[in-house]
Amino acid sequence: MQRETINYFAVGLFVLAGLAVLLFAMYHLVSGVGDRDVYYTDYRNVAGVSPGTLVTYEGYSLGHVSAIEPQRTAEGLHYQVEMQLQPGWRIPDDSIARIYSEGLLADTVVNISEGRSTTFVEPGGMLKGEQGVDLFATVGQLAGDIGDLSEHAIRPLLESLNRSVQRVGGELENRLPVILDGVEKLVAKLDNSATHLSGMLNADTEAQTRRILNNVDRTAADFQALSEGLVEVKRDAQHLIGNLDGLVTQSQPELQQAVSDLRHILQQVSHYSDGILQNLDSTSRNMSEFSRQIRENPGRLLGGAAPRDQGARRE
16 A cells, blocks of 8 residues: 555655656746847737747748737837747848748748848847738738729729610610621622723723723832933033133133224115015015916926817817
């Protein structure tokens, strides 16, 4: 009986010692007192973050969130988050502690993105906090926006389209026979016009059209050659005018004397031309009379008289 009591007592002591070790280990895991470096960060919204939330450094498990303290400032309510990390870890002072969630069903963590600064934050210092994206809140807001859009924009648009389609359908139903009748008449007219056109565009018409086009091409080529020739003539005329201008400038006295002599000669020619023209006029009348007489009596060229007309004798 005494031996059984001693065995129960030893088992109880062993269980109590195991519970004490387990509690001590859990205390150290949760609080990390004595072997952790404490850092702080600040957020406007700590949705998904609570004491015990895992803290990672570029994805590496580094510690956990130990406390969250609300603080009222002039800018509004902020939440100071206390993090207990592995001791001796060097964190650049431009690193960012961002609330992060790997997926819809994954736990929320505070991930520290390493900065590039060569200056490090001392334990007890403040890290820059950046609000993460709350996927559930974003999805909820998006669903609300889609619902609002569907209620106030898409549904009225669909109703307006439905009314427009019904109105257009009614118009088409009433006017479609008239439109089809007009289309049939138009097709008949086009067919008739095509028949006339095909009759006009025979082989002769095609040949004439080709000749006309060829003549137009040759005419265009001739006009081009003429234009080029006129350009050359213009250039030569400008050169000639320049030469004449220089000649007139150099020999102006001689030209004036030549012009005076030419005027005198022209006056004499005009004086004699009057008599000559009178004689030519008289000669022209004589020649006209002579040609008339020759036509009436060609025998005058031989010096004979005009023959008499002899009528037929009656027996």
